[in-house]
Amino acid sequence: MSESLSTPHPRTRWRFAVAFGVIGSLLVAVLITAFIWPAATSSPKNLPIGISGPADRVAALTDVLAQQDPSPMSLVEVSSRQDAIDQIESREIYGAILLDEPEVLVATAASPVAAQAPRGVATQLQSQIDATVQAALVAQLAAIGEALAAGQPPALPPADAPGTQTPKVTVTDVVPLADSDPTGAGIAAATFPLVLGGMLGGILLSLLVAGAVRRLVALAVFGIAAGALSALILQTWFGLLQRDWLLNAAALGLGMTATAAFIIGMNAVFGRPGLGIAAVITVLFANPLAAAAVPVQFLPEPWGQIGQYFVPGAASNLLRSLSYFPDAATGMQWMILLCWTALGVLLALVGHYRDKPDMQVPEEQLEPETQLEAV
Helix, strand or coil: CCHHHHCCCCCCCHHHHHHHHHHHHHHHHHHHHHHHHHHHHCCCCCEEEEEECCHHHHHHHHHHHHCCCCCCEEEEECCCHHHHHHHHHCCCCCEEEECCCCEEEECCCCCHHHHHHHHHHHHHHHHHHHHHHHHHHHHHHHHHHHHHHCCCCCCCCCCCCECCECCCCEEEECCCCCCCCCCCHHHHHCHHHHHHHHHHHHHHHHHHCCCHHHHHHHHHHHHHHHHHHHHHHHHHHCCCCCCCHHHHHHHHHHHHHHHHHHHHHHHHHHCHHHHHHHHHHHHHHHCCCCCCCCCHHHCCCCHHHHHCCCHHHHHHHHHHHHHHCCCCCCHHHHHHHHHHHHHHHHHHHHHHHHHCCCCCCCHHHCCHHHHHHHC
8 A cells, every 4th residue: 555545644633623714704704894884884975066046045955954964965055057067077066956946966977876865855845845836825825715705806916926836846967877877887887897807917917927027018918908808898898988998998907907016016025925915905995995886975984085095996986087077187096096006016126126136246257356355
């Protein structure tokens, strides 16, 4: 009987087996918490909404919102309807309440969830208007009845008097979602394959490509090709992205390049543990805080704002602006993605030159005195 068959395999000790089971369950709990916590704790609050109209009506609405903790909306004064539209299209506000017309402006492309708050205000305004008109109508009927009882001809109200016409609150979607993505789920879900694509590229290049320069060249090729292919799938095929195809491809490619570069750099500096650290930062921390499906204001403070300085948050915000809000400022998102890419490249070079052995100079190139010292 061979030695391999006769020698029993060593068995894991009981306490280690139990410990590994507990550690695995804790990792699952952390994973679930990381993904569920932002969604479970998000709530409508402090949403920037424009407001215009008579001062007394604005003050009344402001007082009502101030009584709620937290307030679902943060009112921003706008000078006119066009001013409100301009601020919505530049992503400074999520909607507007115009009390003169009356009209409520929303932008479902910014966030279908955020559009629900001003729509709710429109419903409440319509209820108040209907109640006011009904009260005025009852008062007019009572006056007519009193006049008839006194034997006097009733005074008919003018055609434009309150109670003769019921104003309707108009809801206008200034920036609607595309017909190919009517619920907005597609552009929100595009963030996750973007993160996974960057992680996959970074891990493969770290494990399969040797040499710092070769690895960085492969990273550049990966970013360009992955961005182009992703844009073909998300925009040309499924129609989830809109407007300039080249800009969308550049944003997708840079987002995946930034994630891949960070993973490569962490691996170069910390070795295999660096891959795990980079994955934890990207998947368990940055991705849940990206606010891809809800406004940043809905996440617990200050985590929503912090999440925008990581690759998933910046990339998802950038893609939404490029597709639906061409007037929005996107310089910050481009800069964040470039900074993460530069950080990854820097870490990769630091790890390469740190581990590089000192250059050996041939003895024949040394000075005579140096040769004697070497001997």
